[in-house]
Amino acid sequence: MSIQYRTKQKEYGAVNMFLNKEQQKMLDGESGHAIAKLIQLIVKIGEVNGATKLIPIKNAQIAGVSYLTVGEPIFSFFNMLSEDNVKVSVPSWLNPAGMDMKKWKEMGIKNDFAEKQRRIIQQYQEMGIQTTLTCTPYLIGHKPKFGDHLAWSESSAVSIANAYYGARTNREGGPSSLASAITGFTADYGLHKKENRVPRIVVNVKATINHFSDFSALGYWYGEKFHGIIPYFTSIKNANIDQVKMLGAAMAASGSVAHFHIAKHTPEAEKVDLSSVSETVTFDESDKKQIYSHFNQTKERVNLVAIGCPHTSIEDIKLIDSSLGDKSIKEGIKFWVFSSQKLMQNDKAKKLLTNLEEKGVKIFTDTCMVVSPVVRENYKNILTNSAKAAFYLTREGTNKISLLSLSEIIERVSE
Amino acid sequence: MKTIKIRTIVEGTVEGVALVSPIPISFFGGVDAETGIITDSENPLFGESLTDKIFVFPESKGSTVGSYVIYGLSVNNVAPLALIANKAETIVIAGAILANIPFVDKTEHDVTITIKTGDKLVIDTTQNIIKLKKE
Numbered sequence: 407m408s409i410q411y412r413t414k415q416k417e418y419g420a421v422n423m424f425l426n427k428e429q430q431k432m433l434d435g436e437s438g439h440a441i442a443k444l445i446q447l448i449v450k451i452g453e454v455n456g457a458t459k460l461i462p463i464k465n466a467q468i469a470g471v472s473y474l475t476v477g478e479p480i481f482s483f484f485n486m487l488s489e490d491n492v493k494v495s496v497p498s499w500l501n502p503a504g505m506d507m508k509k510w511k512e513m514g515i516k517n518d519f520a521e522k523q524r525r526i527i528q529q530y531q532e533m534g535i536q537t538t539l540t541c542t543p544y545l546i547g548h549k550p551k552f553g554d555h556l557a558w559s560e561s562s563a564v565s566i567a568n569a570y571y572g573a574r575t576n577r578e579g580g581p582s583s584l585a586s587a588i589t590g591f592t593a594d595y596g597l598h599k600k601e602n603r604v605p606r607i608v609v610n611v612k613a614t615i616n617h618f619s620d621f622s623a624l625g626y627w628y629g630e631k632f633h634g635i636i637p638y639f640t641s642i643k644n645a646n647i648d649q650v651k652m653l654g655a656a657m658a659a660s661g662s663v664a665h666f667h668i669a670k671h672t673p674e675a676e677k678v679d680l681s682s683v684s685e686t687v688t689f690d691e692s693d694k695k696q697i698y699s700h701f702n703q704t705k706e707r708v709n710l711v712a713i714g715c716p717h718t719s720i721e722d723i724k725l726i727d728s729s730l731g732d733k734s735i736k737e738g739i740k741f742w743v744f745s746s747q748k749l750m751q752n753d754k755a756k757k758l759l760t761n762l763e764e765k766g767v768k769i770f771t772d773t774c775m776v777v778s779p780v781v782r783e784n785y786k787n788i789l790t791n792s793a794k795a796a797f798y799l800t801r802e803g804t805n806k807i808s809l810l811s812l813s814e815i816i817e818r819v820s821e
Numbered sequence: 822m823k824t825i826k827i828r829t830i831v832e833g834t835v836e837g838v839a840l841v842s843p844i845p846i847s848f849f850g851g852v853d854a855e856t857g858i859i860t861d862s863e864n865p866l867f868g869e870s871l872t873d874k875i876f877v878f879p880e881s882k883g884s885t886v887g888s889y890v891i892y893g894l895s896v897n898n899v900a901p902l903a904l905i906a907n908k909a910e911t912i913v914i915a916g917a918i919l920a921n922i923p924f925v926d927k928t929e930h931d932v933t934i935t936i937k938t939g940d941k942l943v944i945d946t947t948q949n950i951i952k953l954k955k956e
Contacts, residue, residue, distance in 0.1 A: 443919055446918050447914070447918045447919065450831075450914050450918055451911050451914050451915065454830065454909055454910075454914060470885070470886045470889070475849075475884060475886060476889060477849070477854075477886075477889075478854065478893070479854040479886070479889040479892065479893030480886065480889050482854075482889070482892055482893045482896040482897075483889045483919065485896075486919070578885075579885025579886075579888065579911050579912060579915065580884075580885050580888075580889075581886070581888040581889065581915040581916075581919070582885070582911060582915060585915075
């Protein structure tokens, strides 16, 4: 049994947080200055959110990898950490980087960017973090278990961990997930507590939801309307991981929704307390149509198809292959698919890759259309089946995107 | 002299001049970590430096790596003297702790209205108050 210590009020105004001996020692600097800072960060975030204790985490998924999204300031932070030679204390995985670590030149990445990107990844690696470079760790064997407490930071991965696997994680930031990976703790608030995991809105899905893009459109529609509120979806017939990841990703992008339930499909749905539901809404064909027409922007010639937000599974890639059949991608159009290196390593996958390359489909790993600079810069008219990708790529107003189903995309760009 | 009650996030007692952003600030992409200059063209403070100022803002927005920008400001010796927000959230809490910049929130009033750019302030986290000395 651990002895409960009250944090030192004098040092940083802690009020209601009780720390065990190990945590208190970290805070007192016995494990070094960097660890003291990192646990202080967790304690303070916890206090502001009403936590009264820290809890151990099973693993961490860390965002803040692409040089595009972290920039120069990350290096100052790495310097502080490396002075104390800190290492992660739980299994930890990295989010996608700004480029394919091997085929970056082919993507159009410049040398300077590549050099900085490699330095960032090396720094994370030196802390003991696995360089998975994916937003879908659950597709490469790191499936969370029901009830596990985690510190994940990629917004779509957070929502899948909570909803599809019934694990518990808040929507961490890059810095807080890293702090948790190193100290092994997170603060006990938000989605770590059962009472905060209940739905408040029931969504009756009347529209036909078949394609990945339909799941994505539903998620986008919901998130935009009901920012941050946990939904309970009814009348969704099929909900496999590849479909659910499109739904969760879009909802997290448009509305910061970090958890959801799907009747008859997600693990908490059956027993979840519905007494907090205050509203029932319907998603019908006209709502679905409205999202597709919002992202129907490509007027000029399309120059890129971008698939893989979140990263594709092998099944997703097989579907591209079978939808394409004997056809090839038209001249002048790039067809890029984003996935994780781990999935591409076996012989079957390699064969699939070669086959697709012959048809004009390029598979890049370790990165995606959202976190790589080249997609935004070099391709102005893009087709995708992901509403999350459409959301991020249109934010700066320089790119035109159309959201379509995979079969419609293939129909338009192949011959 | 007016006194405003606060909640202390990161301790420190400082005296300085306020720089007030009327809109939420994105540290990542909105502030240059090397110079301390506000680079968000939508912010009325565009082009101003927050170095050695008491930076006042309603809340933060944008990427969570904004914390690293705040840390970078301090490493590059261009950090603000202190931070005051209506509502503290993760990005600035993490950044202020890493950089050891005094940070307070939860004031009784909307700080972006009560405090004006150029006002002289004392933040006293031992008493959890801001003393406002109008010029």
